[in-house]
Amino acid sequence: MLGSIVNGIILGSIITLGGLGISYILLIQNYFNFTGGTFFTLGAYLAFAFLSIIPMGSFPVVSFGPGLILALILSMIVLAIIMTAVDKFLYQPLRKRNSPFMFFYLTAFGMLFVLRSLIYLIWGPQLKNYISGVRKTYHLAGGINISPDEIFVVLATLIIVGIVYYFQYYTKLGKAMLATANDSRLAEISGIKNKHVHTTVTIIAGVLTATAGVFYGLAIQLRPIMGFTLLMAMFFAVVCGGDGAILGTLGAGLIIGITQEFGSEILQVIFDSTGIPIEMSGYKQVLAFLLLIVILTTKPHGIFQGTFLER
């Protein structure tokens, strides 16, 4: 059981990063980016493609080397460029025309299918890994099995969240983004160029989404629907974390990660003991959805809004 909680923390870290990418788009551009999950997958596969030409090398303790870090950086750059181009050519014209938000959602849905088809076309449906062979794993008390790579994912996520938090609340550009989210017209007459803010937000979302995708590939594996299966959990992190709340997204990300892993294990035990033939690992998204409904009913403004966690 403790093992599933640890797995939940690892998954929650990845959900947090992906959720933050979606959260930034929601905060500034006011729509749920359904393509977020597929961009997440694309980020992971881009790093996989770069690793085919970059030697992995090795670091002590963890199973990957500097090659993966370089591939991650390149993936961040390329994904940020792709997301900025999509924003410029698809969403910017919609914003200019003050189009109804349904248009944004439909565009995001369309992009989701286009990107997913492209990923299948280029990399195929087979599972892939950044690292081949057996990875080192620590076997701890309470049935906890954790690899140095997974510890890296959790620690790196905490550091990234810290950096994003500092950027958001303590830098001029971060505050300008909040100002634009609060009142874009007033921001514009205060000298904050909305166009620049939108581009900055898209780049940040690209960087966070690529990182989340690569971390998932590192901690678990690569598959074409990896981002899509986490989409509901990422939405949970965004909605239940509170609009644009960074630490709130982290808290909600960890909650949904643990709920999915721990909850599915508990339910599996129950179903096994009652003889109901259900494989719970395939229904983790249902748990995310159920929890989302519960939170939206009881705490519609998010779990952490107004708490000490967010300024």
Add this chain to the structure above:
Amino acid sequence: MNKGEKILEVKDVTAGYGPVDVLFDASIEVNKGEFVVVIGPNGAGKTTLMRTIDGVLKPKKGKVMFNGENITGMDPSDILTKGISYVPQEGNIFTDMSVMDNLEMGAYTYEGDIQERLDMIFDLFPILKERLKQTSGNLSGGQRQMLAISRGIMIDPSLLILDEPTSGLQPNLVTDVLDSILRLQEEEDMTILLVAQTEQAIPAADRGYLLRSGEIIFEAPTDTLLDNDQVMNLYFGG
């Protein structure tokens, strides 16, 4: 530029929203160091005129000159860097942000010493210094207007445009806010263009324009404006 020279010139501007024109061939001038008021009844086009000057609205006809430069159709953020700061009637503060963050955002493009600007503002509106960490959406109406004006003057503008800054305030607060605006004109050498619907604002100004149904119909020094029976009867109930 010397005091008294023309700083803003709006020439034959027609503007509106979508297919509907609200302003028709409106022309006004503001000289450096002046306090000019634009008055008129609801729906006269006062806010539309200010939005057009600040670039929020693009005029369909006419031009806006500032310090001799044609700024017609420029983006508001570019117009701000030219030295025009606009404080709208509504949506004039970032309600989700703290008072301090609002002031910082007001100085987003300012390259001078921000602390000097803050000191000047705290001297003008001491209450804001006590509320720095407070979320601005929780401020009282008067404090909100003080913050809105402060946000507008953080960049030390050459021309400050205020759209009904005393709207909805108690009479004693109206006097306080107008006194502060006069201090900005006198002590900070700021040129003021103010939209007003209350007659209290008129005596404070040097000159005024009367706007009706999108047209400038009268322009005069404020004492003449106040003596005009038509103005008083039509727009302020005698």
